[in-house]
Amino acid sequence: MTVLHFxxxxxxxxxxxxxxxxxxxxxxxxxxxxxxxxAIDIDACIFCGMCSRKCPTGAIGVDRTAxxxxxxxxxxxxxxxxxxxxxxxCLSMENAYTAPSEGSVxxxxxxxxxxxxxxx
Amino acid sequence: xxxxxxxxxxxxxxxxxxPIHLDLVLEDEKVxxxxxxxxxxxxxxxxxxxxxxxxxxxxVAERICGICSFMHGMGYxxxxxxxxxxxxxxxxxxxxxxxxxxSRIHSHLMWLGLLADxxxxxxxxxxxxxxxxxxxxxxxxxxxxxxxxSVCKIGGVRKDIDKDTLKxxxxxxxxMQKELKELTDVFIEDYSVQHRLVGVGVLTKQxxxxxxxxxxxxxxxxxxxxxxxLGYAAYKYLDFEPVVENDGDCYARTLVRIREIYQSMNLIRxxxxxxxxxxxxxxxxxxxxxxxxxxLEQPRGEVIYYVKANGTKFLDRVRVxxxxxxxVPALLKVLQGCELADVPMMVLTIDPCISCxxx
Numbered sequence: 001m002t003v004l005h006f007x008x009x010x011x012x013x014x015x016x017x018x019x020x021x022x023x024x025x026x027x028x029x030x031x032x033x034x035x036x037x038x039a040i041d042i043d044a045c046i047f048c049g050m051c052s053r054k055c056p057t058g059a060i061g062v063d064r065t066a067x068x069x070x071x072x073x074x075x076x077x078x079x080x081x082x083x084x085x086x087x088x089x090c091l092s093m094e095n096a097y098t099a100p101s102e103g104s105v106x107x108x109x110x111x112x113x114x115x116x117x118x119x120x
Numbered sequence: 121x122x123x124x125x126x127x128x129x130x131x132x133x134x135x136x137x138x139p140i141h142l143d144l145v146l147e148d149e150k151v152x153x154x155x156x157x158x159x160x161x162x163x164x165x166x167x168x169x170x171x172x173x174x175x176x177x178x179x180v181a182e183r184i185c186g187i188c189s190f191m192h193g194m195g196y197x198x199x200x201x202x203x204x205x206x207x208x209x210x211x212x213x214x215x216x217x218x219x220x221x222x223s224r225i226h227s228h229l230m231w232l233g234l235l236a237d238x239x240x241x242x243x244x245x246x247x248x249x250x251x252x253x254x255x256x257x258x259x260x261x262x263x264x265x266x267x268x269x270s271v272c273k274i275g276g277v278r279k280d281i282d283k284d285t286l287k288x289x290x291x292x293x294x295x296m297q298k299e300l301k302e303l304t305d306v307f308i309e310d311y312s313v314q315h316r317l318v319g320v321g322v323l324t325k326q327x328x329x330x331x332x333x334x335x336x337x338x339x340x341x342x343x344x345x346x347x348x349x350l351g352y353a354a355y356k357y358l359d360f361e362p363v364v365e366n367d368g369d370c371y372a373r374t375l376v377r378i379r380e381i382y383q384s385m386n387l388i389r390x391x392x393x394x395x396x397x398x399x400x401x402x403x404x405x406x407x408x409x410x411x412x413x414x415x416l417e418q419p420r421g422e423v424i425y426y427v428k429a430n431g432t433k434f435l436d437r438v439r440v441x442x443x444x445x446x447x448v449p450a451l452l453k454v455l456q457g458c459e460l461a462d463v464p465m466m467v468l469t470i471d472p473c474i475s476c477x478x479x
Contacts, residue, residue: 033264079270
């Protein structure tokens, strides 16, 4: 049986840098494979609707006539199922997480609109 | 005989990470009986199988539990693969084993932390979780997720790990083993820790057998039962023995889990060494037809997956029998006759995972 087992540890730690990051100033680094959010290259999309059919949570909506692709960010579980089934490989999984929000967030993308900006 | 009183314990309690309710019947400070009630986090995941395609259900199976999530997905996949006679490539089996063993380390480290927290050793709790963070980082580099990996699929795995990363994992584990030794020495040797654990909540070999305990709970009582010995995934190629202790008290259960961490590290090294090159996924066609029981060893014990398929893309039934569910009778057994102050220790040493239990 021992007592004061941590004393050497405490002395060692006194001379080391803090283990935590100052979060808002120093941003967290992501790993290459980190699944953060689904991104789309809307110009390459052919609106086949495969992603929408295969999405386990039904987060993705595709409207072929309006040439519109939308995703409900809080419904998405980042499984990257849609990325795998996309025939044109226009979907990709990006590292950064989506920003915190109060209600449900629906990101809508339209093809062939000026500047191709997401219409929120 | 003194007057009996009932103390409600849970569903919200400082030592409980998840909601379980126990009505403790006390005589003075002694517990004479404990009456459990569960059902606070039921989510109806088994019913969902009728709405989701069998390939999609892997994502649901993974979300049954947040800690052994990979092994839930793996159990479900193995059951469906066995129904459909899919031969999973060797490399995929090794990768599954690797992630499963990493999950075991992460789960046991988390449990050690929670145990330290339960007996009031805050710094030990922080250090356990600090080490666990490195394992979570390995998960994130290799799979992309920290808790839910979504790498298991029917027929294999989604992501491969290259040689350098595999070597990196072993290096991290080697370094971690030294740091872990410092921590586990505290659990094994420290006076105050022993004071709370030794001789508390003894479950004898016969009792463990009678109430049907599983996992570390059973192995701490001297029964060498480990589902990994069945040789699923790559365990048939690896060399290991079940970890057994004979005392059956809280201290023995802690020792079993500590030794299992080292065993898992050893298994991962073997995996990396023996991992063959090749495909990571087998393509398949058709729908499953038939039924299958699959048994796996999770960090908490044996989990049973029952899958019944009817030849369409929707399965008839999936039933999960989780280790905590089986360990609740064992918990009630050890609670009889213990002190009220020791109840949190007992509840923690079965490593409760209530959301698994209620699915």
